[in-house]
Amino acid sequence: MAIGLHKSEFKNPVIRWVDARLPVFTMVQKEYGTFPTPRNFNYFWNFGALALVNLLIMMATGIFLAMNYTAHTGLAFDSVERIMRDVNYGWLLRYAHANGASMFFIVVYIHIFRNLYYGSYKAPRELLFMLGVVIFLLMMATAFMGYVLPWGQMSFWGATVITNLFSAIPFVGESIVTWLWGGFSVDNPTLNRFYSLHYLMPFLILGVVFLHVATLHITGSNNPLGIDPKGPQDTVPFHPYYTAKDSVGLVVYFIVFAVLVFFFPNVLGHADNYIPANPLVTPPHIVPEWYFLPFYAILRAVPDKLGGVVLMFGSIAILFVLPWLDTSPVRSMRFRPLARPFFIVWCVAFLVLLYVGGKPPEEPFVTIARVCTAYYFLYFLVILPLLGRLERPLPLPESIARPVLRGGGPLPAGAMSKPMEKA
Amino acid sequence: MADSMAQPAPQDGETRRDFLQLVAGSFAAVGVGAIAWPFISSMNPARDTLAVSTTDIDLKPIAAGSAITVVWRGKPVFVRNRTEEEVKAARSVPLSELQDPQPDQARVKKDQWLVVIGICTHLGCIPLGQKPTDQRGPFGGWFCPCHGSAYDTSGRIRQGPAPTNLAVPSYAFTSDTQIRIG
Numbered sequence: 001m002a003i004g005l006h007k008s009e010f011k012n013p014v015i016r017w018v019d020a021r022l023p024v025f026t027m028v029q030k031e032y033g034t035f036p037t038p039r040n041f042n043y044f045w046n047f048g049a050l051a052l053v054n055l056l057i058m059m060a061t062g063i064f065l066a067m068n069y070t071a072h073t074g075l076a077f078d079s080v081e082r083i084m085r086d087v088n089y090g091w092l093l094r095y096a097h098a099n100g101a102s103m104f105f106i107v108v109y110i111h112i113f114r115n116l117y118y119g120s121y122k123a124p125r126e127l128l129f130m131l132g133v134v135i136f137l138l139m140m141a142t143a144f145m146g147y148v149l150p151w152g153q154m155s156f157w158g159a160t161v162i163t164n165l166f167s168a169i170p171f172v173g174e175s176i177v178t179w180l181w182g183g184f185s186v187d188n189p190t191l192n193r194f195y196s197l198h199y200l201m202p203f204l205i206l207g208v209v210f211l212h213v214a215t216l217h218i219t220g221s222n223n224p225l226g227i228d229p230k231g232p233q234d235t236v237p238f239h240p241y242y243t244a245k246d247s248v249g250l251v252v253y254f255i256v257f258a259v260l261v262f263f264f265p266n267v268l269g270h271a272d273n274y275i276p277a278n279p280l281v282t283p284p285h286i287v288p289e290w291y292f293l294p295f296y297a298i299l300r301a302v303p304d305k306l307g308g309v310v311l312m313f314g315s316i317a318i319l320f321v322l323p324w325l326d327t328s329p330v331r332s333m334r335f336r337p338l339a340r341p342f343f344i345v346w347c348v349a350f351l352v353l354l355y356v357g358g359k360p361p362e363e364p365f366v367t368i369a370r371v372c373t374a375y376y377f378l379y380f381l382v383i384l385p386l387l388g389r390l391e392r393p394l395p396l397p398e399s400i401a402r403p404v405l406r407g408g409g410p411l412p413a414g415a416m417s418k419p420m421e422k423a
Numbered sequence: 424m425a426d427s428m429a430q431p432a433p434q435d436g437e438t439r440r441d442f443l444q445l446v447a448g449s450f451a452a453v454g455v456g457a458i459a460w461p462f463i464s465s466m467n468p469a470r471d472t473l474a475v476s477t478t479d480i481d482l483k484p485i486a487a488g489s490a491i492t493v494v495w496r497g498k499p500v501f502v503r504n505r506t507e508e509e510v511k512a513a514r515s516v517p518l519s520e521l522q523d524p525q526p527d528q529a530r531v532k533k534d535q536w537l538v539v540i541g542i543c544t545h546l547g548c549i550p551l552g553q554k555p556t557d558q559r560g561p562f563g564g565w566f567c568p569c570h571g572s573a574y575d576t577s578g579r580i581r582q583g584p585a586p587t588n589l590a591v592p593s594y595a596f597t598s599d600t601q602i603r604i605g
Binding site: 045060066068082085087088089090092093342 | 460462465481
């Protein structure tokens with residue numbers, strides 16, 4: 001890049017002066033104004049933007065909650081109750097933050113579903129996808145530590161159980177757990193460091209989100225057809241088309257969020273967390289927050305301590321190699337008659353795991369969890385690699401514009417292309 | 424597709440789009456304001472903070488000529504049992520000599536008891552004069568060591584950079600020997 005002032009195209013002299021020295025206006029115009037985006041997005045493509053909005057809501061409510069929270073085992077529970085009862089609108093901030101976490105996972109799960117269904121993880125978007133998995137992992141760590149802060153019974157015993165996962169590591173497990181705790185049980189040092197990290201990690205997430213979006217703007221977005229735009233007739237500028245479409249989704253998102261916060265603020269939480277933490281009594285039935293239940297079910301499905309921990313972390317780690325496990329060159333499940341039903345069954349298995357993860361560890365739930373866990377891994381490790389060889393995909397459309405305009409639109413010469421060949 | 428959606432602007436220059444943009448813009452502005460308010464409001468004093476904003480004081484142990492300092496809303500309040508000479512000194516000063524003219528009678532509820540917020544009205548230091556060994560300044564009241572403001576036996580500013588008299592909090596006698604501040 002040449003040294004010297006940026007040649008700004010903005011007319012306003014102040015904007016032009018800044019833009020020539022720091023071309024942020026040009027960048028925003030390029031990345032969010034004229035950015036060419038496939039013209040055939042459906043509403044599943046709202047969820048990336050919704051996730052970003054959700055992250056910002058979490059950070060804003062969290063910063064204001066932190067002004068009234070006390071990270072000390074003797075004071076934490078009461079400081080949260082003070083937020084609920086005495087701080088002006090404290091109840092709103094806390095309910096928005098707690099339900100915002102649930103909304104965040106709903107949004108991100110749909111975002112991931114969209115990705116898997118339309119094959120967005122495939123080349124050239126592998127790194128984009130892997131950064132997304134990193135965000136998901138950071139989100140899980142942040143949510144877990146946030147749930148510990150109110151220092152209720154579920155906070156304490158959730159923290160105890162999850163940190164004890166690391167004791168499954170051979171030889172050094174016990175030392176690692178002691179290190180995580182800063183003592184010999186979950187106690188004040190643990191609460192303090194969790195608070196510190198819970199405040200830090202959203203900013204890390206924001207950094208990885210920036211990389212995630214930067215990567216997206218190199219490859220461009222996938223689309224429901226899973227074929228690449230072949231020219232301007234296949235795309236529309238991001239603004240106003242997708243700013244408007246995202247706004248519609250945002251309104252629906254806020255309605256769902258508001259219904260949760262104002263009418264069912266505790267429906268996704270657990271009543272036991274309104275009992276102050278007691279290190280001497282474990283609640284009869286402890287469960288993590290609902291968004292961890294599928295992975296909790298995988299953990300409990302394995303009758304071996306280390307094996308369960310490995311499978312639980314493996315269920316997410318496997319996503320890092322998904323772009324190479326799925327050998328089919330066809331992205332969208334719309335054109336994969338065999339992969340589609342297998343994937344739908346995988347989604348059902350995920351939801352069943354979510355359900356049984358919240359049930360006590362007894363029959364028939366244990367067997368159901370084992371079957372679903374087996375299918376979860378089978379889908380990635382066996383079915384997808386094989387389908388790439390065995391499946392005969394449906395013919396792909398010639399272009400994005402073709403089906404959208406139902407063959408009616410005149411296409412510039414040269415924009416036409418041959419049907420994508422099957423590898 | 425985009426071309427078919429664009430409408431030619433009417434002659435008077437107002438379009439449906441102008442209207443929609445105005446309505447959407449105002450709606451968004453009201454929404455942002457409504458969301459911002461709970462955040463701003465949460466930084467104001469909470470209900471438990473407001474609940475502890477009264478302080479009861481027993482005056483019996485305070486001998487004539489001495490004073491005590493009590494905490495009210497996190498601030499020091501000077502309660503002084505003035506001698507007759509001190510009251511007389513405060514009331515004999517002509518108002519024209521004062522920087523912030525206020526008769527002593529308007530600053531007390533009972534002649535001997537002076538209750539003022541012990542924060543210098545200049546820049547917030549706490550003036551000396553509560554302890555018998557303290558320097559009380561040239562007017563026998565309080566003296567602020569930070570920038571040399573001197574107050575008289577009615578807590579009125581007499582000399583130095585402070586602009587106004589020591590503030591009198593709202594208080595009431597709940598009995599002959601009890602007051603409640605706040």
